[in-house]
Amino acid sequence: MTIVHQRSPLELPSGEPLTPPKPLGVFSRPKATSGWKSWFTTVDHKKIGIMYGVASMLFFLVGGFEALLIRLQLAVPGNDLLSADLYNQVFTMHGLTMIFLVVMPLQSAFANYLLPLQIGARDVAFPRMNALSLWVWLLGAIFFNTSWLFGGGANGGWFAYAPNSGVAFTPGHGMDFYAVGLLIMGIGSTVSAINLTVTVFNMRTPGMSMMRMPVFTWMAFITQVLLVFALPVITVALFLLMFDRLFDASFFDVSKGGDPFLWEHLFWIFGHPEVYIMILPSFGIVSEVIPVFSRKPIFGYPFMVGSGIAIGFMGWGVWAHHMFASGMGPISVLAFSLATMFIAVPTGVKILNWMATMYGGRLRFTTAMLFSIALVAMFTIGGLSGVTHAVAPADTQQTDTYYIIAHFHYVLFGGALLGLFSGMYFWYPKMFGHFLNERLGKWHFWLMIIGFNATFGPMHMLGLQGMMRRTYTYTDGQGFNVWNLVATIGAFTLAVSILIFMYNVAHSYRKHKANPVDPGPDPWDARSLEWMIPSPTPEYNFAELVVVEEFDEFWHRKYGHDEEGRLVRIAKTEDVVQKPGATGIHLPSPSYWPLVLAVGLPLVGYGLIFNLWWAVPGALITIMGIFGWVMEPADDPDGGHEHHEDESPSDDPEAAAELTDGAESGEASDEETVAADAEQTEEAPVG
């Protein structure tokens, strides 16, 4: 069996094994890999991915509730359900929640779960850092939401334009939580982005060249690279804001020479790539789903990848199109306007390639496929409205109106979220070992599409008729009554569709418990490596590493084509997929320290906001976490964490390896036989 050992940061991968020193007494590693406690110490990318997903769906309910409050307030003119102040908090928190607590972590969920599987790896490059990024993000997100308990949520808009976000104009702690909360979450995202970038670069299975990677892997990879470069920029901006608010600096105090434009530029240099960070993973998901249910390869793979890269690059040169009305001068407006128009080209290439993939295919309308097709249709609307305000003079009429709200909801809901829902239905059997109910799924889909269009479609009209954004009310005479009411009804339709989804999850789980049906490794007749392994994914992912010879490797092991180019089956799926029950695969041990380290950060955050002395315990916990992390043996030398299916755990790794050898000759087929390298079970040194 292949031996996987986790490298400590201080060890050379190609180096000869080092003599492991005795671990420092108290720092032994947790062993449990099942049971609820194991979720807190796990370093398994799949569990981490699932936790990202579950947590962000919970925040989705929070953000959705805030959205319903907004829609209720605006349902009729002159409504006083929410005060102006509360409304400002609710729309700010809605935006921030949906962006930083829902769409970004949901893409993290898929990226964490799928990137290693799709490149044929057993884990990410740094499993403990992966756990760290989850906990830092999650605790940061909870910290951020506790602002409701300390006098109210952030109320300066998600874009937090200075100087309105300063202490003079926005007293109270909402914007403090904004600055500190986003900084904490930014640490998590940066760690995660570095980790996944290295994973894609370095952990690919043999033969998995970059141009054989699935499109989702590509798009998620570009997303990580964008994060690596975009996050430091917002970090600078948030630090400046924090120093202004908490330590009396004057970066955005005009009377001391501060310049509000500095914030605008820093924010949007981050903020625009952020848009692609949210949308590209969904583009990747759709590029996986459509070929599978069309029984055709993705059309123009190199162009799909190339357009993704092009979007990633061009996304850096268009940030100031958020500032066409900011007064930056006609030359800047001209340059950014032209650059923005042409970013439509690679996006258009993607749309046309998806359509070309469907053309001539044999389409199966599973719920996943429906959501993907809906993305193509809905995102197109968002893209086209985007072109209409790439034209700067037109944008000066449309910006900061409901037209923009319609635009970015068609992009982020009609694009990102529909794609993510598609991915949920698609990969659900792989993640949990049972399907989501398709009938309920279709109810979910149709209600969501109707609700979505009823909510955000009318906002195009409202915007063109002059309804401005971020307004807590409107007046009867402004002509906004009808469409606002329609939008509110649509929003509640959306809410019902989400309830159906949640019911679907519960219902499918109950049915599965009552009558388990194994979906098999490859329930959709799919194409990429994750479908070669049992469902749900075994802890070790691949019983044996797959050697890749072409793009869509799994598909080509199942199918060839005749001289007309039509599909011909060459092998039974059962013969191609991997069998469950591999043994002796050594996996990275769980660890307490990521969680410990992460717990300290929100405490430091409270200290920064309320009283610096309170930061001391938080800092101590974090330092303890770092210390424990470094001193922790890279793996538990007592063993016991091998994936044992058939034999009792042995305390002696050498004996365990021998046992493994013996077990294999007995039950594993020739193809699966992998020599165990006993030497490798010796543990890596302390890192």
Added chain:
Amino acid sequence: MRNKRNATIALVLGTLACLVSGWLLLRGATSLETFPLNTLNPQGRKADIIYSLVVPVFAIAGLVFILVEVGVLWMAARFRRNHDDVEGVGEPVQVHGNTGLEIGWTIVPAVILAVVAVFNANAILQMDDTNADAIDVTVVGQQWWWEYRYDIDSDGTVDIITATQMVIPAGRDVKLAIQSRDVIHSFWIPALNGKMDAVPGRTHPLVIEAADPGIYEGQCTEFCGLSHGVMRMQVKALEPAAYDEWVQRMTTAPEQPTDEKALAGQEVFVQQCTSCHQINGLEPGAEAPYLYADLPNPNYGEDVGSTLLSQNAPNLTHLMMRDTFAGNLLDLYQGDSAVAVETTVGSAEAVPSGEPDTNNLKKWLRNPEDIKPMDPENNQGMPNLGLSEEQIDQLVAFLVTLK
């Protein structure tokens, strides 16, 4: 066969649906009466430039929209797997791509966009052009109302300071110098031009022009805190002669009140209101008789040590020369509607006529925060002064003399 039939149905229905949604989108294009802030009914040459760009861009976008949406619907129907399809029979041809096609659908949109880009660039560079007879107005945004400053004789001193309703001559370019005294606001009169942010520490240019006399509704469009949603304004365009009359009235001090009640109100004003509000010539601590000045003090707020964050409150010298007050939320004169939202094209009068709406004034004075959310504890906006009904009566009697 069934698929082909369904595909045709999808084609027809899809096209219809797209056309209907397009019609819904543009249905309100002509109405400024129903939609006072309508962006699709330009009333001046700058707004015309934008509109002439919006129409073709929307047409192209609409065409692509129909092609893609109908294409997706058509394919979904045409290539749907049928129940009688068998694996291995009539399977799809495995097409991996087509370089020619890819290059084609990269270049064609790029060319279309390049053409649009030429018109776009042309429009951007035209936006700041002005004719020789342009006038200048300084626009100052603050939480949560707009101030307008006119230097009529171009001698460098401010001749008129007014608020909420800007008055301009129809048919002439007006060069706005947009500033802010606190946070970022955005000045937007949709019928006359696009938006321009008011950024503290900077002065931004914007040119507006109204072809015809009329009242054009506007709205602050950059989130500026608590009452951003109701930070409204108007532009009133007048015939040249009427505009001259307006200037004449605005640069001449209003007549002194004569009746008892109004004089008492003047007294209340000096004691209660002058620590923020300016009436040209009145100052805190002044003693009767109170004499008006023709010209405003441009630094009034700083001079009297106003505690507001923006250090400035509306100049009320010619309050009754405006049609609306309280950040354009309330009508000053009795009319058809209780609220002040309107865009009317065709006529406008230099001096509003009709009966003052004293109820609105009283409502405001009783508790301004009922009308417009403000945070006087943080020095943002007008506090509730706790005036007695008698004082309010007197104040209103005084205010309606300010014409």
Added chain:
Amino acid sequence: MADVAEIAHEEIEDVEFPDDSHATSTGISNPKLAMWVYLASDALLFGGLISTYLIYKNRPGEIPGLSGSPVRISELFDIPFTSMTTFILLMSSLTMVMSVTSAMRNDQVRMRLWLGTTALLGALFLGGQIYEFTVFVSEGLGYTSNVSSSAFYTLTGFHGVHVAVGILMLVAMLGMSLRQRIHAEAVEVIGLYWHFVDIVWVVIFTIVYLIP
């Protein structure tokens, strides 16, 4: 992990791999690659902070009527002193190289010696920076005096924190080397960080101190 060398798999025997494929797909180890990616990210952090300083450095003098101190922080610079501390930091890069070389030669004693020297030079630099800050503050330009001082302290403070973290890593490595043999690459990875911090300082010194 892509430890595929251990796989005895019939199908892959005739598949050709690059020599280093048994380590990682790119041949660069994970920690080293991660450090490169992190440094790329960090470069943008400093990019943002340097831009902030450049925008704000002259404002106290240039814009009339500002509240706050009218003195620009650059008027207080003591170039000879900062040149000296810059030189010290540059020398620490040299000693870092020596340390990596020793580690590669498996000379743990020399490696420790150079690690210690590097940390010491870093600490000297940091001491110089703290001294510089106290001088500026005593001359009346504190953190909140005006935008140029806020931007200056933030930029150089962030760099100082980077140096301090580097020193901690060096000392930690030194400590661990007393207990076990340290692999050359670990030293190399920390060296990457250390050189980056030095290069950033050269940029800061040039842009902030030398260019008027």
